Amino acid sequence: MDRRRVVITGMGLVSPLPSSLELFQEALVSRKGAVRPFLWNGKAIHSVSVAAPALFEGTIDDFDLHDAGQKKVIKKGLKVMSREIQMAVAASCRALHHANIAIGQFPSHRLGISFGSDYILTTIDDVIDGIRACCPGSTDSEDSRSLKNSEAVIGFDFSRWASEGLTKMQPLWQLKYLPNMPASHIAIINDFHGPSNSITLREASIGACVGESVAIIASGRADMMLVGTTGSRLHPLKMLHAIQQEELAATACKPFDQDRDGTVLGEGAGSLVLEELEHAQKRNATIWGEVVCGSYRTRHNQTKTDRRREVIRSVLCDVLRRSGMEPEQIGHINTHGLGTRDSDYAEALAINDVFGNRQHPIPLSAIKGFFGNLGAGSGAVELIAGILALQRELLFPTLNFSTPDPKCPITPRTSNQEKSTPSGQSFIKIAVNPQTQASAVLVRKFR
Helix, strand or coil, X not given: CCCCCEEEEEEEEECCCCCCHHHHHHHHHCCCCCEEEEEECCEEEEEEECCCCCCCCCCHHHHCCCCHHXXXXXXXXXXXXXXXXXXXXXXXXXHHHHCCCCCCCCCHHHEEEEEEECCCCCCHHHHHHHHHHCCCCCCCCHHHHCCCCCCCCCCCCHHHHHHHHHHHCCCCHHHHCCCCHHHHHHHXXXXXXXXXXXXXXXHHHHHHHHHHHHHHHHCCCCCEEEEEEEEECCCHHHHHHHHHHCCECCCCCCCCECCCCCECECEEEEEEEEEEHHHHHHCCCCCCEEEEEEEEEECCCCXXXXXXXXXXXXXXXXXXXXXXXXXXXXXXXXXXXCCCHHHXXXXXXXXXXXXXXXXXXXXXXXXXXXXXXXXXXHHHHHHHHHHHHHHHCCCCCCCCCCCECCCCCCCCCCXXXXXXXXXXXXXXXXXXXXXXXXXXXXXXXXX
């Protein structure tokens, strides 16, 4: 029996760039990035990118809904959706609409989902009343009331939390922050009863989601899988973590450039409809590409740079092995391109390890120059950019790249190479997280 082929029939996203596929592609072609300075009390602290309120505010109108029942369910569920979950639901609704799939159109047990995310943190608004209750004095005392506006440090008495603090919390507050909730909400809203999983590999989630879903469809357990990732680096506590622990750029993300000085922080979500080929053809679906395979890997017991290099090399070799393709047959690589010195260096070395002996250098694109690191959301959003480049048959430019780094044995596409850098017939999307877990997805044009 021939292996069931898996094709892409729908895509949707929430992005710092315009979220319609047409305008998203136009922004990439015209080099319109979405990075702006992060201001605190009127002063620039760090450069971040945002999914601006004009693009996504989390209101019901942002979900691209065409079913009254869906609208009712989502509107009711918004109060237990964090921003990451809201973006995931919106991207998925857009992908299903793009694929022309309606609720009840197919047997629900043949429809599944695999969705990836970052760790999701609660917001101060959800815990502030409980914190006040555990500070000196009662919740009505001057000490407690001053917690909101005072510049002084107020003591927190943890022994009072169970009896006085926890009782001030909203009963369903935790549902807003569980990493399985994006998949749960999406499945409930769209009546999916098939295989369901939640992946928490942060930026590396996309390869695991796609790889698992391809295997599920190929084995006959489902006819369609909705896959995607969502993430935000703009949560106040996540931003604090990043400022303390990560290499952040002063002005712009410059993947692989000699003068790169770090990444920028953003948020977004992407979703794709993966469908068994005959199932898609029977309903005359538009096919945007074929997913050959996905994979993910991890490595330990090395320095971080060596570990990152090795895990990227390993996952690249694995998708080539699974696909039966040779390095010469890959059209281009959609890199992780974080913009930090060590990450880009290790990724460049790994790509060169696998593709360095090609007769012609492997063409490369790096999308984070447009909007920085969207956390887990980067994987799906950048995968969609790669699929659009495949359809367009030309790579998008790498924003902010001007000076090759002699230590990085690769060179991404720049704007003056427009006519000389075709996308080829296939590409590999690389994604890596801070824990040096890496994933890859191999997509080719449908034929």
